[in-house]
Amino acid sequence: MTRQELPKAYDFKSTEPRIYEMWETGGYFQPHNDPNKPDFDPNVEPFVIAIPPPNVTGELHIGHPMFISVEDLMIRYHRMKGYSTLWIPGTDHAGIATQLMVERDLLRNEEVTREELGREEFVKRTWEWKVKYGGIITNQIRRLGASCDWSRERFTLDPGLSRAVREAFVRLYEKGLIYRGPRLINWSPGLKTAVSDLEVEYSEEEAALYYFKYKLKDSDEFIPVATIRPETILGDTAVAVHPDDERYRKYIGQKVIVPILGREIPVIADDYVSMEFGTGALKITPGHDPNDYAIAQRHNLPILSILDTSAKINENGGPYMGQDRFDARKNMWADMKKAGLVIKTEPYRTTIPRSQRGGEIVEPMISTQWFVTIEPLAKAALEAVRDGRIRIVPERFEKTYFNWLENIKDWCISRQLWWGHRIPVWYCPDGHMTVAREDPTQCATCGSTELRQDEDVLDTWFSSGLWPFSTLGWPDETPDYKYFYPTTYMETGYDILFFWVARMIMMGLEFTGQVPFNTVYLHGLVRDEIGRKISKTTGNVIDPLVLMDEFGTDALRFTMLVGSTPGNDTNVGPKKVEANRNFANKLWNAGRFVINAIDSLDTVNHQPSTDWTLADSWIWAKLQQLIRDVERLFENFQYGEAGRQIYEFIWNDFADWYVEIAKEQLKNEETKAQTAETLARVLDTSLRLLHPFTPFVTEEIWGHLRDALYNTSLKGITEDWPEALIIAKWPEPREPEGWEQAKIEDFTLLQDIVRSIRNLRAEKNVAPSRRIAATIAGGPSLDLLREQSRTMALLAGLNEAETSITESLNEKPKEAAALVVGAVEIYLPLSGMIDLAEERTRLEKDLRDAHSQIERLEKLLSGDFANKAPAALVQKEKDKLEGYRKTAEKIEAQL
RNA sequence: GGCUUCUUAGCUCAGUUGGUUAGAGCAUUCGGCUUACAUCCGAAAGGUCGUGGGUUCGAGUCCCUCAGAAGCCACCA
Numbered sequence: 001m002t003r004q005e006l007p008k009a010y011d012f013k014s015t016e017p018r019i020y021e022m023w024e025t026g027g028y029f030q031p032h033n034d035p036n037k038p039d040f041d042p043n044v045e046p047f048v049i050a051i052p053p054p055n056v057t058g059e060l061h062i063g064h065p066m067f068i069s070v071e072d073l074m075i076r077y078h079r080m081k082g083y084s085t086l087w088i089p090g091t092d093h094a095g096i097a098t099q100l101m102v103e104r105d106l107l108r109n110e111e112v113t114r115e116e117l118g119r120e121e122f123v124k125r126t127w128e129w130k131v132k133y134g135g136i137i138t139n140q141i142r143r144l145g146a147s148c149d150w151s152r153e154r155f156t157l158d159p160g161l162s163r164a165v166r167e168a169f170v171r172l173y174e175k176g177l178i179y180r181g182p183r184l185i186n187w188s189p190g191l192k193t194a195v196s197d198l199e200v201e202y203s204e205e206e207a208a209l210y211y212f213k214y215k216l217k218d219s220d221e222f223i224p225v226a227t228i229r230p231e232t233i234l235g236d237t238a239v240a241v242h243p244d245d246e247r248y249r250k251y252i253g254q255k256v257i258v259p260i261l262g263r264e265i266p267v268i269a270d271d272y273v274s275m276e277f278g279t280g281a282l283k284i285t286p287g288h289d290p291n292d293y294a295i296a297q298r299h300n301l302p303i304l305s306i307l308d309t310s311a312k313i314n315e316n317g318g319p320y321m322g323q324d325r326f327d328a329r330k331n332m333w334a335d336m337k338k339a340g341l342v343i344k345t346e347p348y349r350t351t352i353p354r355s356q357r358g359g360e361i362v363e364p365m366i367s368t369q370w371f372v373t374i375e376p377l378a379k380a381a382l383e384a385v386r387d388g389r390i391r392i393v394p395e396r397f398e399k400t401y402f403n404w405l406e407n408i409k410d411w412c413i414s415r416q417l418w419w420g421h422r423i424p425v426w427y428c429p430d431g432h433m434t435v436a437r438e439d440p441t442q443c444a445t446c447g448s449t450e451l452r453q454d455e456d457v458l459d460t461w462f463s464s465g466l467w468p469f470s471t472l473g474w475p476d477e478t479p480d481y482k483y484f485y486p487t488t489y490m491e492t493g494y495d496i497l498f499f500w501v502a503r504m505i506m507m508g509l510e511f512t513g514q515v516p517f518n519t520v521y522l523h524g525l526v527r528d529e530i531g532r533k534i535s536k537t538t539g540n541v542i543d544p545l546v547l548m549d550e551f552g553t554d555a556l557r558f559t560m561l562v563g564s565t566p567g568n569d570t571n572v573g574p575k576k577v578e579a580n581r582n583f584a585n586k587l588w589n590a591g592r593f594v595i596n597a598i599d600s601l602d603t604v605n606h607q608p609s610t611d612w613t614l615a616d617s618w619i620w621a622k623l624q625q626l627i628r629d630v631e632r633l634f635e636n637f638q639y640g641e642a643g644r645q646i647y648e649f650i651w652n653d654f655a656d657w658y659v660e661i662a663k664e665q666l667k668n669e670e671t672k673a674q675t676a677e678t679l680a681r682v683l684d685t686s687l688r689l690l691h692p693f694t695p696f697v698t699e700e701i702w703g704h705l706r707d708a709l710y711n712t713s714l715k716g717i718t719e720d721w722p723e724a725l726i727i728a729k730w731p732e733p734r735e736p737e738g739w740e741q742a743k744i745e746d747f748t749l750l751q752d753i754v755r756s757i758r759n760l761r762a763e764k765n766v767a768p769s770r771r772i773a774a775t776i777a778g779g780p781s782l783d784l785l786r787e788q789s790r791t792m793a794l795l796a797g798l799n800e801a802e803t804s805i806t807e808s809l810n811e812k813p814k815e816a817a818a819l820v821v822g823a824v825e826i827y828l829p830l831s832g833m834i835d836l837a838e839e840r841t842r843l844e845k846d847l848r849d850a851h852s853q854i855e856r857l858e859k860l861l862s863g864d865f866a867n868k869a870p871a872a873l874v875q876k877e878k879d880k881l882e883g884y885r886k887t888a889e890k891i892e893a894q895l
Numbered sequence: 896g897g898c899u900u901c902u903u904a905g906c907u908c909a910g911u912u913g914g915u916u917a918g919a920g921c922a923u924u925c926g927g928c929u930u931a932c933a934u935c936c937g938a939a940a941g942g943u944c945g946u947g948g949g950u951u952c953g954a955g956u957c958c959c960u961c962a963g964a965a966g967c968c969a970c971c972a
């Protein structure tokens with residue numbers, strides 16, 4: 001495509017795939033300094049991010065663009081800064097989620113359950129599923145422009161990573177930090193597996209509190225007891241009261257009769273029981289309640305399980321055996337009513353534990369599971385953040401992190417699933433355990449060759465916890481591992497701080513002896529346009545693919561990055577994305593303008609100019625300011641604010657002012673070349689600054705810009721430009737030079753004058769096409785205004801020939817509207833449009849404004865401010881005061 | 896119960912070493928197809944920065960109180 005044919009609107013649809021292809025095949029996503037290659041230089045600093053691996057069979061949702069945008073920005077920025085950047089992509093096998101998906105599919109299409117299929121076949125089918133759908137998510141991530149090194153893509157069930165998992169398990173086991181045993185765990189009856197504490201969500205719901213009688217043995221007396229789950233009465237092994245409770249003290253040590261079943265259980269005393277709550281008597285069901293479990297252990301009570309793995313009542317439930325837990329509740333309560341044991345029920349609001357996955361009510365159950373003794377790991381992980389080896393951004397999450405780790409409980413790592421890393425433990429017929437890195441052929445204790453591997457798989461987060469180093473080759477000391485580990489940033493959502501981040505820190509420290517990353521950056525969650533949580537039931541799901549189809553990837557990325565601050569949730573909706581699509585188009589057209597300007601240059605005659613116009617100097621000074629601000633903001637992870645400032649510079653300063661002035665300067669042979677040069681340089685730098693935010697459109701324009709320059713006398717600009725923006729050098733901030741501030745002030749005066757003239761014209765309904773005459777008294781700005789008269793006339797719609805600029809006027813023009821900007825007086829002779837009374841009113845208002853400012857500033861300067869504030873600041877205010885005094889003076893003269 | 900965040904224009908939000916006239920996008924009103932862009936340009940209107948107090952020469956910004964909203968963690972049957 002020749003540049004003359006650049007379309008008027010930016011065509012992201014054809015551009016994005018082409019650019020991504022160019023990047024990927026060009027090898028730009030791979031670290032430029034690769035430890036596996038002969039020219040490797042260990043002194044080049046690496047910058048590494050391990051991607052939070054999405055579910056292998058997942059599909060893009062609105063959370064993905066958030067983290068991809070942030071991480072890609074971090075990577076692109078550091079790449080441009082010269083780091084050897086590596087962004088390791090990959091996917092997670094996501095045990096429960098994937099297994100459920102495949103199970104559902106099998107049931108729907110083949111009407112077969114996983115049990116009918118058998119373990120081996122089911123796992124085989126799941127692998128097939130993975131192969132079939134595993135590429136969807138990674139391709140969608142490509143579409144987002146992610147510059148990750150696909151040659152290093154990993155999957156948590158890859159052989160290498162599986163080896164890492166075994167290594168980790170065996171090491172912990174050998175260190176005595178892994179144990180197996182019956183404990184009270186959270187059981188998901190639908191999924192038929194244990195889940196960890198973190199995988200249980202509590203929701204407040206309406207329930208009922210059931211009051212009933214616990215009859216004393218051989219007596220008509222009873223102890224009233226309240227419960228939310230009457231069916232658990234079947235598993236009661238005691239009734240507890242507070243030792244000081246006068247009401248029940250006499251019963252302590254006696255026996256009560258379990259309703260319906262008739263079992264005798266003791267009345268015990270325990271401080272845990274609150275005398276004020278309920279009836280003051282507590283039924284103890286150690287098999288199905290964590291607190292009761294603790295009490296039972298203190299009192300050596302038997303532990304009775306009444307539920308099977310589907311949460312149906314088991315043989316301990318007498319007549320209710322085989323009934324679902326909720327049916328049993330109803331039936332049992334009805335039977336108790338008949339037996340005269342019921343006191344009352346009342347509505348009660350309580351928190352119900354539900355499975356994070358299925359949403360079903362989770363049952364605390366006694367079950368034999370594998371656990372990690374977490375305290376020593378947690379201690380090290382706490383220390384790493386406390387002593388600053390790991391920084392968490394935003395900082396407030398450190399408190400959350402500390403809180404959780406300080407109260408952490410052992411981690412249940414076994415799951416009764418088939419899809420995942422099988423626990424590397426084998427049992428012989430005599431019950432000996434063999435824990436091994438490689439599949440053993442005989443029992444380590446007795447040599448028996450009849451080995452059966454443990455049926456359970458590991459919690460998905462166990463393998464994710466190794467991600468930053470297992471992806472780099474650990475446990476082997478590969479070149480990648482040695483150079484790229486520890487990684488640099490860990491970027492993810494605050495919602496998985498415990499699930500994932502804390503565990504990576506614990507496991508990283510334990511297995512590698514190093515922190516797995518030095519900075520944790522937590523982004524907020526994406527919400528809908530009006531701040532609601534996104535969910536299928538609310539029906540407010542936002543499909544990022546639709547947004548990209550409609551507005552382009554850059555627009556979506558920019559929306560994610562701008563308007564969000566670290567750790568805070570962000571509202572996203574099509575309106576914002578549309579606005580940012582407009583920005584991409586604005587940039588595109590600014591680019592087109594610059595390129596056309598360059599194309600119109602001849603090929604020889606340009607010498608580097610030193611005679612810059614005010615506008616040239618001004619835009620350059622503003623650009624330098626922007627570079628400094630962006631650098632400062634990036635250092636503080638304020639990417640949103642940085643993006644906003646670049647946006648404002650490009651649109652408000654560059655496009656709205658400089659480009660408008662450049663149109664005039666380009667018509668003039670004397671300023672033509674330098675203007676083209678300024679346009680080119682400013683655009684180039686802007687594109688570099690913006691590239692980490694909106695990589696596609698910037699790369700595309702930059703390519704055209706480079707080509708355009710190549711054929712002109714400005715070719716020299718591109719001397720050290722690489723072949724693609726993605727690897728171009730990041731603009732380095734410079735110390736502000738003395739002239740910058742002065743030029744900015746001069747130009748700002750010009751802008752103020754132009755704006756007030758435009759304002760007046762709009763008020764007076766002067767047709768935009770009509771050029772009007774003006775008489776201007778420039779005062780101390782006389783020279784500046786004379787020099788800029790052409791620019792001023794152009795921007796404000798003045799007739800230059802009929803505009804006179806003098807230092808001061810002896811008398812003001814008749815029939816003219818008057819404006820005062822600082823010390824500059826402007827008269828616009830709008831004959832026939834001037835209403836003298838109206839003029840007077842306006843001037844009086846201006847005068848009042850000036851006076852109120854004078855008053856404010858005089859008061860300010862007469863107070864302690866003058867003594868205590870920094871001198872420069874005081875001077876600034878003094879100058880302002882002086883300015884307002886002059887303005888007031890001028891206005892008074894006019895009245 | 897513990898911890899955290901939020902409350903700024905009609906709407907959604909920025910505003911991070913405290914600096915004195917608080918910004919953007921969208922929406923609204925008025926005027927424009929000005930030769931990069933109508934996915935645009937110019938202009939306007941709109942805010943006691945939740946409440947009350949404190950620190951300071953100076954507070955949207957720091958501290959405390961209260962009110963409202965949200966989240967995380969732990970949980971008395």
